[in-house]
Amino acid sequence: MFNIDFQSRTPIYEQIINQVERFITIGLLKEKEQLPSVRQVAFELGINPNTIQRAYTELERKGVIVSIVGKGTFVSNKTKEVINNKINELVLTIKDDINTLKSFGLSEEEIKIKIFKSQE
Numbered sequence: 001m002f003n004i005d006f007q008s009r010t011p012i013y014e015q016i017i018n019q020v021e022r023f024i025t026i027g028l029l030k031e032k033e034q035l036p037s038v039r040q041v042a043f044e045l046g047i048n049p050n051t052i053q054r055a056y057t058e059l060e061r062k063g064v065i066v067s068i069v070g071k072g073t074f075v076s077n078k079t080k081e082v083i084n085n086k087i088n089e090l091v092l093t094i095k096d097d098i099n100t101l102k103s104f105g106l107s108e109e110e111i112k113i114k115i116f117k118s119q120e
Helices: 012-025 038-045 049-061 079-104 110-117
Strands: 065-068 072-075
Touching: 012 049, 012 079, 038 049, 049 065, 079 110
Parallel strands: none
Antiparallel strands: 065 072
């Protein structure tokens, strides 16, 4: 289910968080769908279960998933909020990047031109 880049500077638990949020955003994970157990993910990826638990704990704190004792971990019924929060995070990142480009002396028009030229 998860694809971990062990060469990345992004910690493994953050990679898992990002992937769960992305899977929800693109519809691969649906409301009330069960996630694999901490032990199962740790075994499949060959990493410490504490790393997976850290990711699941953070996702639960954010309201993305819900753990039910004796039953497992499930996607919460707040998927629309998760999607909106992720979109807002990305928009803030883009705004920060645009402000950085402006601090380098680029105008908004120059930024737009560079963005659209890079897509060609």
